[in-house]
Amino acid sequence: MRVVRILLVIGLIATGVKLVQVQAFEAPALSAKSQRQRSATVDVQAVRGSIVDRNGSPLAFSVEVRTLSYRPQAMRKQWDQAAAKHPGQFDNYEAHSAKLAxxxxxxxxxxxxxxxxxxxxAAKFVYLVNNIDPSKARTITDEFPEVSAEVRAVRDYPGHNLASNIVGVANWRMDDPDTRNHNLHGLSGLESSLDLMLAGTPGHQVVDTEEGDDGVVIPGTVRQTQAAVDGSDVVLTIDGDVQYYLQEHLAAFAKKAGAHSASAVIMDAHTGEVYALANDKSFDPNKPTYDNAAMANPAVSNPYEPGSVNKVVTALASIEYGITTPTAVHEVPGQIQVADRTVHDAWSHGLLQMTTTGIFAKSSNVGTLELAQRVGPDRFSDMLKRLGLGQRTGIGLPGESPGSVPPRSQWSGSTFGNLPIGQGLSMTVLQMASMYQTVANDGVRVPPRIISAEVRPDGSRVQMPRPQGIRVVKPQTAITVRNMLRAVTQGAPYPNSGTAPQAALPGYQVSGKTGTAQQINPVTHTYSNSNYWITFAGILPADSPRFVVGIVLDRPVYTSPDGHSAAPLFHDVASFLAQKYNIPLSKTETPVVTLQLPS
Structure with a gap:
């Protein structure tokens, strides 16, 4: 008995020493270890902002979904052990996984x-399926609690290809090492360029789990430590109805004309707000192919030589500097020599007596170059700069091209035989329309914009600053040129018909300008006689401007009925705009003016 008592005392002393050791020395470490085992930081994703048109109709918004995941190794071990320990009560893993599948x-x-x-x-962790409706995911996780459901989001584009080249596409991204940034992020368009504004700021929570980071969250243990800040909504100047009309009709017209591609824009004549910006080819961001060419926006990224629509530069300069008047008569021969280049008109003729208005309405290359020479290269170069050519418009769309204008110091003798008739320089359809917006807005160029406002998560609306207008010419100069360009749509007996009577719209005065520009042959590096850019720029109505429309067709079948002019498409677009916005009829009919004196 004495020996037993001694052993008992020794045991009690050892136990006490261990207890002291645990409580006094190891308690903090064990507590920390326990906390690490049971606590986990969970990211709280911010909700990505929506993109809406000027009327609040959604072009892009986010939908919450679930991604289901699983731990095959751990679950196989648990189910097989349970089946072995309790035969007949639990399925083995083969049977259980078959039921789950x-x-x-x-x-x-x-x-x-x-x-x-x-x-x-044999993986430790696998993703089973993405983008599941939360209610369906809950059905699975309720029945099979070992299946984990991650909160994610997908981007929904209700209009499918509507404005897709503008809006772009966003998808769930996990390529950032920082898991807080695992969220929807933009790949193209405004989804990409405005990603910071749309994405918001993620937050995080601390939770207790049964098995650390990979375990199931213990109910009631969620502690909010930093709330997520949702992204802002973005309001565009685009009108979804107008965008849809322009996309559909541009694509149809381009197909009918056999064009390789086409782009068009509709702008507010006074504010520069873009109501529609379209290409004949678009994509459905709900089913993206992630093809860079498909997701591009040629309307802002692909410049072209504009042809005769650029004659508005000479028209503005010749009126602004008092070189001529609309009714002044000029002797226009069939050709003109500029340095080493001989320039002809599009039709063969001898010496003609043409009014200034007639030179532009009938699109005489020779008459335009005669006036440009009187303006002079320095003043002409300055007018190009004032009109914003060779510079990005700053519209805020990714990939915008500045176009190309040769520096004045690099002009050769023949350069001034090209630029006034729209060859030897390039611009986007947006820049082309911006020139005519200057004419429509009484000489003030307002840089185009497509982003109207930011609506923050608290509901406050922040209007984007309107671009400062730039005075290009005197108001009367712009009005005079605008009135001259009405004759482009004039249909009158020979020889007083303009180049685009098809653009005329009954009841409205319309100003416009046609253009045909030769493209460079990639083999000979000379201008082609079969491949052209066909352009048109128009103002509706001319007497009280509301909209400016710009159109470009790339390499249509020039000999076909629809391949040599974009005026019919302008007519259809103008008719749609007049009806949609109930634009008042012009107070007077467009006067018929003399373009060419009888020979």
Whole structure:
């Protein structure tokens, strides 16, 4: 008995020493270890802002979804151990995984065989399926708690290809090492360039889990430590109805004309706000192919030589500097020599007596160059700069090209035989329309814009600053040129018909200008006699401007009825705009003016 008592005392002393050691020395470390085992930081994703048109109609918004994941190794071990320990009460892992795969097929519509392959893999962790409706995901996780459901989001584009080249596309990204940035992020368009504004700022929570970071969250243990800040909504100047009309009709016209591509823009004549910006080719961001060419926006990224629409530069300069008047008569020969280049008109003729208005309405290259020579290269070069050519408009769309204008110091003798008739320089359809917006706005160029406002998460609306207008010419100069360009749409007996009577709209005065520019042959590096850019710029109505429309066709079948002019498309677009916005009829009819004196 004495020996037993001694052993008991020794045991009690050892236990006490261990207790002291644990409480006094190891308690903090064990507590920290326990906390690490049970606490986990969970990212709280911010909700990405929507993109809406000027009327509040959504062009892009986010939808919350779930991604289901699984831990095959751990689950196989647990189920096989349970089945071995309690035969007949628990399925083994083979049977259990088969039930889960079948249930996922029944509820989610996924392939059971594919799911089974993932469930029975040797991986520690697998994603089973993405973009699942939360209610359906809950059905699975309620029945099979070992399936984890991650909160994610997908971007929805209700108009499919509507304004897709403007809006772009965003998808769920996990390529950033910082998991807080695992969210929807833009790949192209405004989704990309405005990503910081749309994405918001993620937050995080601390939770307790059964098995650390990979375990199930213990109910009631969520602690909010930093709230997420949702992204802002972005309001565009685009009108969804107008955008849809322009996209559909531009694509149809380009196809009918056999054009390789086409772009067009509709702008507010006074504010520069873009109501529609379209290309004949677009894509559905709900089903993106991630093809850079498909997701591009040629309307702002692909400059072209404009042809005779650029004659408005000479028209503005010749009126602004008092070189001529609309009714002044000029002797226009059939050709003109500029340095080493001989320039002809589009039609063969001898010496003609043409009014200034007639030179531009009938698009005489020779008459335009005669006036440009009187303006002089320095003043002409200055007018190009004032009109914003060779400079990005700053519209805020990614990939915008500044176009190209040769520096005045690099002009050769023949350069001034090209530029006034729209060859030897390049511009985008947006820049082309901006020139005519200057004419429509009584000489003040307002840089185009497409972003109207930011609506912050608290509901406050912040209007984007309106671009400062730039005075290009005197108001009367712009009005005079605008009135001259009405004759382009004039249909009158020979020889007083303009180049685009098809653009005329009954009841409205319309100003416009046609253009045909030769393209460079990539083999000979000379101007082609078969490949052209066909352009048109128009103002509706001319007597009280509301809209400016710019159109470009790339290499249409020039000999076809629809391949040599974009005026018919302008007519259709102008008719749609007049009806949609109930634009008042012009108070007077467009006067018929003399373009060419009888020979």
């Amino acid at each position: 079948q249930r996922m097929q029944d509820v989610l519509g996924v392939d059971a065989h594919q799911m089974l392959a993932k469930l029975r893999s």
